[in-house]
Amino acid sequence: MADAVFLALSVITIGSAIAALELRSLIYGSIALMGTLGGIAGFFLLLDSPFVAMFQLAVYVGSIAVLILFTVMLVKRELIFKKVEDKRRKFAGIALMLVFMVGLGAVIMDSGIKSITTDEPAVDFRDIGADFLTYYWPALILMALILAGSVTGALVLARREDVENEQRTN
């Protein structure tokens, strides 16, 4: 059975996931998204994987959420608070979500996952480092190239063409 910490974390995570999508202001929405990402990091700690939890905090809460927050601030004020929604579409979306959750949940509850428990010790983070440098080294290099390429691509995309070079230096 789940313990109290798990229940608290799940309430925080799912509650702030709903808040991130439903709050009127995009700024509060992105702060709620930070709550979801932090809650997931807490789950990683519960799963005895502190290295992934720290990585999650550094990359998601530290950089992605802040990046989203700054992008939201670039948008016009009226657009941040504007909420265009079709009522029928919303109900259809909620129905889709419920059908999806109940269906997939029923399949999972019916499967053999329910009986899986473990008494074995957790994976040491040194094993992850060894994995990265032995078996997965081509993937690691490819990931570095993809990251560099995508960040450069993002910078080139977001560059303003209409600003002259002299204005840029001023």
Place this chain on the structure above:
Amino acid sequence: MSNELIDFVIISVALLGIGIYGLSVKRNAIRMLFAVEIVINAANLNMVAFGRFLPHSGGQTLALFSIAIAAAEVAVGLSLIIVAYRMYQNIDIADYRSLKG
């Protein structure tokens, strides 16, 4: 350890459902990006949970790769949203239908 695998998988299914709801209902481009993030996090949670209960280091390794690639995806997605916002002065995806060339 008192938590079982099924608890984490149920949380993951709930997050995936919320993400799908956001992707299908919301018309705001930034909110759709939030929904994509929630879906990716549900997948990461699943990977780490299964990796813990097998136990095998592959789950955590794959989750680390996934987090890094998600960071790249968000950077490109946000810059595309900024470019589209500059062109249309709006972040409603209904306005982006004529996006071509």
